[in-house]
Amino acid sequence: MISSSAEPAKLTKSAIKRAQRLARIERKRRERVEARAKAKNGDPLTPISPAHQNEVAPEVKPEEVQRPEEPVQPVVAAASVPPVEVVAAPSAPEIKANGITTKPTSQDPLPPSQPPKPVELLEQLVDVPAVPSIPELKEKLLPESVKAATAALVNPSSPQDAERVKKRQNALTRTLWSLIMIGGFIGLLLLGHAYMIILVILCQTLVYREVTALFSLKKAKPETRDVEIHKKDPWSKTLNWYFFAVTNYFLYGESIIYYFKHVVFADANLLPFATNHRIISFTLYTIGFMGFVMSLKKGYLKQQFGLFCWVHMSLLLIVVSSHFIVNNILEGLIWFWVPASLVICNDCFAYIWGITVGRTPLIKLSPKKTVEGFVGAFVSTVIFAVIWGTYFMRFDYMTCTVQDLGxxxxxxxxxxxxxxxxxxxxDLWPPVSACLSTLFGQSVKTISYAPYQIHLLTLACFASLVAPFGGFFASGFKRAFDIKDFGDSIPGHGGMTDRMDCQFLMGVFTYVYYSSLIRVNNVTVGGILQTIVSGLTIEEQLELIDDLRRYLESQGISIS
Structure with a gap:
């Protein structure tokens, strides 16, 4: 017998055939025993089959002969073969009525009588050697997997128990990997901005691979008969990753030039790439576009153009969003860490409130989402945002714009x-001050706050009310392709896309919100250097240096 938590072993074809053969042997053995029993009783109604008249019982070892006092052991069906039970027909008894003795014919119903017991039959056949029983044959011939499957058939576990065990295992796996991801996230955060940027690039690469893999280039009918059809376009994957690399070069090159002007424009080796970055990027994209046109083949045109559009939409939704997230990191880790934490918090509280009080479905694309979970997660995320953001705004490491990736x-x-x-x-409004003074038992006339706390409320509202629709969008995407997860790169969580669907939307909003309402555009050394290098000639730059030297000397600063 196996435990209820384990699923029955799946039988192979050879094991099923072996079990069927054993069942046939047992059925023939029973027929022989019944035939001999009827022959000794002299039953005229059930003659011995001609196939069994000259049959000789097989020789077996003495230790394998069943004892007469032991009852016939029932057949245990192996695998999926049902047990075949053959019951010997009792001999027709004589009926006396009015002094006349008659025997019923085969059409007459037999009178109720007690059928012979198996022990009585064995006593009559004590001198006939018996063949090995099915349990003995099964013990010798069947492998352990078949024995386990037979025991599972005899004592099956309930489907509810199996489903409960499966859910428990999935929950444990999901929790374990959630803790691993959170721990790794915090570790990379402490290591610095460069490691966080590498993490974002790694995540976007995995997401891009999972999304583009959904579009398979299927074989199409040829548009002309003189075209050789191949099962797969050899250039499709190469062009996908080429466009991915070119897009990353352009976007992250723009970020490096913007945030590290003081390094890029001061290095003679990097200066040509910085001043001509956009024309280089456009040239690389044009090469890829020409390569795509040259790779077009009749019979694959619809699939190739579909893949071209698919790749560009993936670049827009994935790579561009990741570019904005990297900019958030460079503006200060707090603009990446806190919004990402709010999305994770909202997801966790939506699950907790949903399984606790959730009753009303929220959206058909995600049947497990409930209105109660959605509202409860909103309230919880707003409270969490104020506490979480207020704590991390105290550290310069989190709030400072990056100047050095080291x-x-x-x-x-x-x-x-x-x-x-x-x-x-x-200063508080007098009625409010009076109420607070009465409530706390002391005078409360002023209150301290940071403007960032007000911005936290906006970020929390977006993370709770808008960002989940990124997850709903991904759910609809999976339903369109009839898949459960985008991949299996994270055990218990599916693919990387399943974890980053809301983060992309949140990252783009954070960057737009920060650059529009919060960023302070100060004059920086890098900005001035970029203007000098790109806007002044060599003679004008030398003249500027002389003027700057005279100014510093007039201020009492000597320059050697």
Whole structure:
């Protein structure tokens, strides 16, 4: 017998055939025993079959002969073969009526009588050697997997128990890998901005691979008969990754030039790439476009153009979104860490509230989402955002714009904080002050706050009310392709796309919100250097240096 938590072993064809052969042997053995029993009783109604008249019982070892006092053991069906039970027909008894003795014919119903017991039949056949029983043959011939499957058929586990065990295992796996991902996320955060950027690029690469893999280039009918049809376009995957590389070169090149002007424009080797970055990017894209046109084949045109559009939409939704997330990291880790945490928090609380009080379905694309979980997650995320963001805004490492990719959490990074992180004091309205004073038992006339806390409320509302629709979009995408997950790169969570669907939307909103309402456009050394290098000739640059030297000397600063 196997435990109820284990699923029955799947039988092979050879095991099923072996079980069927054993069942046939047992059936023939029973027929022989019944035939001999009827022959000894002299039953005229059931003659011995001609096939069994000259049959000789097989020789067996003495230890394998069944004892007369043991009852005939029932057949245990192996695998999927049902047990065949043959019951010997009792001999027709004589009936006396009015002094006349008659025997019933085969058409007459037999009178109720007690059938002979198996022990009585064995006593009559004590001198006949018996063949080995099915349990003995099964013990000798069947492998362990077949024995386990037979035991599972005799004592099957309930489907509810199996489903419960499966859900428990999935929950444990999901929880374990969630903790691993959170721990790795925090570890990379402490290591510095460069490691977080590498993490984002790795995630976008996995997502791009999973999404583009959904579009398979199927074989089409030839448009003309003189065209050789191949099963797969050999250039499809190459062009996919070529466009991916070119897009990353353009977008991340723009970020490097913008945030590290003081390094790029001061290096003679990097200067040509910085000043001609966009024309280089466009040239690379044009080469890929020409390669795509040259790879077109009759019979595959619809599939190839469909793949071309598929790749460009994937680049727009995945790579461009990742580019904005990287910009958030360079503007300050807090603009990446806190929004990403809010999405994770909202997802967790939506699940908790949903399984606790969820009753009303929210959207058909995600049947497990409930209105109660959606509302409960919104309230929980707003509270969490204020507490979580207020704690991390105290650290310069989280709020400073990156100037050096080599810094980490232990480098002692300092900077002039953005005004949104500076605490302010506001006077309360007298009625409100009176109520708070009565409530707390002391005078409360002012309250301190940071503008960042107000921005946190906006981010929390977006993470709770809008970002989940990125997940709904991904759910509809999976339903369109009849798949459960985008991949299996993360055990218990599916693919990377299943985890990043809401993060992309949240990252784009955070960048747009920050660059529009929060960013302070100060004059930087890198910006001035970019203007000098790209806008002044060599003679004008030398003249500027002389003017700057005279100014510094007039201020009492000597330049050697």
């Amino acid at each position: 810094v980490n959490a232990f480098s002692g990074m300092t900077c002039k904080p953005n005004p949104v992180f500076v605490w302010r004091v506001v």
